[in-house]
Amino acid sequence: MRTREFFMVMSIALIMEATMAGTITAATFTPSGMLLEQAPSGHTVGKDNGTDTGASQGNATHMAGNDCGICHKPDGKAGSYVFSMAGTVYKDKAGTMPLSDAEIILQDAEGNIISMTSNSVGNFFTYAPIAGDPAYGSDLESSRNWRYKAWVKYGDFTRHMVTLAGVGGSSSTTARMSCNMHHGWQGSRGSLTTGDFAVLSSYPSSGISFYTHVLPVLKNCMACHKPGSISTITSYGDEKYDYGAGLDLSAYEKDAKSSRGIPDIVNVSEPDQSLILLKTTVGGIHAGGSFWNQSSADYQLIRRWIAEGALNN
Numbered sequence: 001m002r003t004r005e006f007f008m009v010m011s012i013a014l015i016m017e018a019t020m021a022g023t024i025t026a027a028t029f030t031p032s033g034m035l036l037e038q039a040p041s042g043h044t045v046g047k048d049n050g051t052d053t054g055a056s057q058g059n060a061t062h063m064a065g066n067d068c069g070i071c072h073k074p075d076g077k078a079g080s081y082v083f084s085m086a087g088t089v090y091k092d093k094a095g096t097m098p099l100s101d102a103e104i105i106l107q108d109a110e111g112n113i114i115s116m117t118s119n120s121v122g123n124f125f126t127y128a129p130i131a132g133d134p135a136y137g138s139d140l141e142s143s144r145n146w147r148y149k150a151w152v153k154y155g156d157f158t159r160h161m162v163t164l165a166g167v168g169g170s171s172s173t174t175a176r177m178s179c180n181m182h183h184g185w186q187g188s189r190g191s192l193t194t195g196d197f198a199v200l201s202s203y204p205s206s207g208i209s210f211y212t213h214v215l216p217v218l219k220n221c222m223a224c225h226k227p228g229s230i231s232t233i234t235s236y237g238d239e240k241y242d243y244g245a246g247l248d249l250s251a252y253e254k255d256a257k258s259s260r261g262i263p264d265i266v267n268v269s270e271p272d273q274s275l276i277l278l279k280t281t282v283g284g285i286h287a288g289g290s291f292w293n294q295s296s297a298d299y300q301l302i303r304r305w306i307a308e309g310a311l312n313n
């Protein structure tokens with residue numbers, strides 16, 4: 001009951017916050033300003049996709065998962081094709097299943113929307129300019145001062161970038177611009193994955209085990225909800241920000257530095273009202289985005305495990 005009441009209070013506050021953030025004019029790049037921003041809409045999906053013009057076609061599908069910016073930078077190996085942004089998106093956190101037709105949305109410091117779609121290997125790339133943010137420096141041409149928010153959308157599912165990121169490089173001639181630079185497969189904060197894809201190939205209909213079945217699903221959460229991690233962002237003053245909300249999902253019992261753990265976000269008498277599901281289901285408001293809907297295999301699994309007593313088994 002406590003969990004449910006807590007959620008209701010939280011959700012009213014969060015809806016208000018999301019509504020206020022809903023109108024996009026110039027971007028606000030404070031950690032709290034980015035936290036729950038909904039993806040922009042109303043633009044043409046894929047309008048900023050780059051095209052593969054080269055003599056040897058097929059490059060658009062090369063190097064999936066690699067840091068495109070290593071070569072696609074001025075004076076780099078692919079210096080004739082300098083992208084402003086590129087990367088690869090996956091179905092799974094381990095980066096083994098590419099996701100095609102996902103939309104990657106960027107909003108820059110002037111509020112411009114850049115939309116790309118992922119191709120057959122999950123790659124996306126664009127030459128669209130990204131505006132500099134005067135709060136970072138007066139040289140708006142310098143890639144170091146470019147600023148953006150980012151969302152990955154697939155069907156009803158959306159993840160957004162909760163961290164602040166510049167593009168890299170010290171000037172417009174040394175720019176390095178690839179999401180893959182930070183979003184590798186090894187549990188970086190919010191890998192480029194989205195959509196409703198069951199983590200394990202099958203689940204039993206009863207006798208769910210936390211360690212065998214549920215924990216592998218929660219690996220999708222650990223980029224943010226790891227033990228006791230509080231980050232201090234200094235670029236915009238001293239706003240202190242915990243990207244995982246003090247919630248440790250790395251084990252059944254939370255570690256000493258975290259304020260909440262699994263037992264605090266399950267509701268055994270009303271499983272569907274568990275915060276672990278409400279937050280992460282399409283329609284919920286969650287900085288980490290949506291992972292499933294109520295009919296998804298992973299949702300049903302967690303629901304059954306909670307109904308069976310949310311055991312530490």
Ligand code: HEC
Nearest residue numbers: 051052053054059060063064067068071077078081123125
């Ligand atoms: C190790 C270096 C390297 C990496 C990493 C790399 N590329 Fe390339 N890429 C090249 C080179 C070299 C060419 C130019 C080939 C040519 O001249 O035909 C190229 C060409 C391309 C082209 C063709 C551009 C055009 O209009 O002809 C696309 C598209 C492309 N790469 C996308 C990507 C993406 C997306 C990534 C990251 C997932 C990536 N590349 C990573 C070296 C790289």
Ligand code: HEC
Nearest residue numbers: 190220221224243244245265275276279285286287288291
């Ligand atoms: C990209 C980072 C990120 C990922 C990945 C992520 N979350 Fe979150 N989550 C957050 C942030 C930030 C908050 C605090 C803001 C909010 O409530 O949305 C949060 C809040 C929550 C809360 C509410 C905690 C509380 O005490 O109020 C729950 C429950 C939750 N997440 C569950 C999950 C689950 C389950 C997953 C994986 C299936 C997941 N999250 C993945 C960032 C993330």
